[in-house]
Amino acid sequence: MARESDLVVAGSAATEGRQIWQVRPADLPVWPLYGMFALMPVWWALGVWYFVWPFFGLVLFVLLATRGSVRRPAGTALWLIFLALVAISAIRLERSTQLLIFGLRLGHLLTAFLVGVYVYNLRRDRVAWTRIANPLIIYWLALVALGWFGVLAPTFSVHSPLALLLPDGLAGERFITDLTTLDATEFNRFSENPIYRPAAPYPYTNNWGTAYCFLVPFVLAHLTRVRGRPIRVVLLASLPLSIVPAFLTLNRGMFIGLGAGLLYLLGREIARGRVRLMLPIALIVLAGWIITLFIPVADLITNRTTTTDTTRDRLDLYLQTWTAVSHSPLLGYGQPNSVDTTHAAEPLGTQGMIWQVLYSHGIPAVIVMYLLFLVITRRMAAAVTPGGMWLSALPVIAVVITPFYAFIDPNMAVLFAGIGLGLAAVDGPAGSSPPRTGSVT
Template sequence: MPRTSARPRRLISASAPAKVRAVAAVEPGVLDPQAWLVRTAKLPLWPLTAMFALMPLWWGLGVFYFVWPFFGMVLLALLTTRGDVRLPTGTWLWFILLGLVVISATRLDRATSLAVFGLRLSHLCTALIVGVYVYNVARDRASWVKIANPLAFFWLGMVALGWCGVLFPKFSAPSPFELLLPQGVQSERFITDLVRLDTTEFNKLSNNPIYRPAAPYPFTNNWGTAYSFLVPFVLAYLTSVRRGKMRIVLLVSLPLSLVPAFLTLNRGMFIGLGAGVLYLLGREIAKGRVRLLLPIAAIVLAGWIVTLFIPVVDLITNRTSTTDTTSDRFDLYVQTWAAVLHSPLLGFGQPNSVDTTHAAEPLGTQGMIWQLLYSHGIPATVCFYVLLLLLARRLAGAVTPAGLWLSALPVIAAVVTPFYAYIDPNMSVLLFAVGLGLAAVDGPVNREPKPGLEVHP
């Protein structure tokens, strides 16, 4: 007589909804049965929605940079409460980086610098928490669309604010948060830049000044950095989701975003995106595939059409020929490296001035590599680049078009480091998208266990 079990067994097939596809195929390492187990206590998505989708609200209140760490603490509390947290590739290396950053605080020359140092450190911690949170939510097999929507709304908000810079370039007003700050705090240039509502960045010292879209960021370079991180994410969304209102909105927003993007005149943004495209094309051609040629050709065509109305090349050439931005940057890099040699292990804790080439010796600014070197030393800088290398290597396991787009993010992040720093909300944007890609490569995303695999309730 055959044995029977008091607890019925459930067999779940490995079928994925036609509406949503996984970002990458399951890797061999996922054959471990534990990888298919779903956590009983699922992480909620509302913190990600409040954090990313409501970004225009936080900017309008003037608390965009300051509310970010509080959401990071909420995500950490939820992860800690749920427990059984999976750690994605590079997490321990990230912990080492944070440890080096904390130790570098001993090099600060005055106690008042601790507030700014703490803000930057909190953004680094928040970015790690966001990446881990997204990774665990995706590995719990929550809907990929629902997980990605908060970042999609962030993109839409950034494009909308970019267009505000195009249509209302001279808009400038104090935010509600700025009005509440003590007079002494308002006089701090760094704080004023973060809390004031400016749709554009405008350099009065330029011989040919131009209003460059910047909102929700204080500087247009931050906008360009976010754009270079978000475009691959949007393309991944469009190639993995075949229907729905968000897909339609993103399809419309992508070509519309080219206008504020081009008007930023951010050379580093174009270099970063170009490097990402070349990286993907090289990988595809090496494998004898050409499936990305069509979408890349469509993007290039859309960009070329925009240049018919916006003389981007002429504007950039005019800007570089009528300002000292290139020579200023090169001189800044030389001075920064000379200063780093005086404190190569721990740096100086933070940059010693505001983020502008016309400030007196703004060492440690104008690029992620320079900020890391000057603020936290050579070991921390090496640690960061090794981390990007590990992420790129792991994401290289992606096989679908959507996964390929996300795999370009570590490459783009590395290429833009000489030009842009992103120890701010953009680091969370980067690790949000990277977390999605890692989850898809490391385990089942939006799919059920394989046929015949037993799952007990």
């Protein structure tokens, strides 16, 4: 009869043999994130930024598919249902020529989903926080620099290289023109007293404000991870510098979104009897107040709203959008009926994420979208680290600004890159293997 020790040795050898032949998931590289986020100024200058974005989503999909053993963050099932509803709504398009813009928007949604899953898996694979976050930090610094470019050169406007190469049929499409023209600011060219609002690298200033909402919590989370490094000094300087172009966008929804995020974090801190985030929040509010001593933000916003009837126009547009949706409540109309939010008679499906999804894809898609954000918010509420807590404000900010801003564009990927990191912070590293050599966590 074999001794028990021999059986133990044989069992250990068999286990080691199985481990030798076991296929391990391939490591995911970080370079696609650099290509997407860090090279944003290059893609913008070429005029291809919005068009190249879905191709990076395809790269992420291929890398995830070839890797295998992809971990699914909270909300994945709802994401897939939402994407399916969006795709089905294509049958409501009236012209085949609309498929190009529809496909572009769908590509941005797919890319945002894949960015979130990719970042989530990177972090749970114990890839260093700084390696994952650095591409978005470069993106942030570029956003601030281009915002200041709009402050200093407000009338700058040139055709991009792509715009010069497009055939007349495509170049004449308003949406394509907006994406391929390099404007430092957005302003009404027909106004006798135009208000120049920083927009670059985006075609519209509201997109700049949306990016700002999503990136400020990300930068604050990053600052909790890079103490004692030169990049910390750069980021600390960039935050107050960013307030000037941010205020000059006159984006009321941006202020509301950031304010809601700060109130959410304060409420969590008070409920848990903690004060860790109160000092940085107080400093942010103080910096904003100091800037208002030099920039009359309230007066500028009042002047804009009294001269353009922007609030009344929005409310009228919302009513018209809801009336139109009542005739196609399940699938909507595939996409907004116009992208010209300044001069179009009835640009239905614009002026806010909820209105764009409602008009373009129907009531079920809106319900699923909000359920997705609810699931993510509840999961990220479990964060206990300072970095995780800052990121937990992202889905709250996203929900609050949905009546004002749409973000089916690169901003959706920015949002879900931060959410992916936040969900990974809550779920923790997978397995029990030690961190990779040379990584800094």
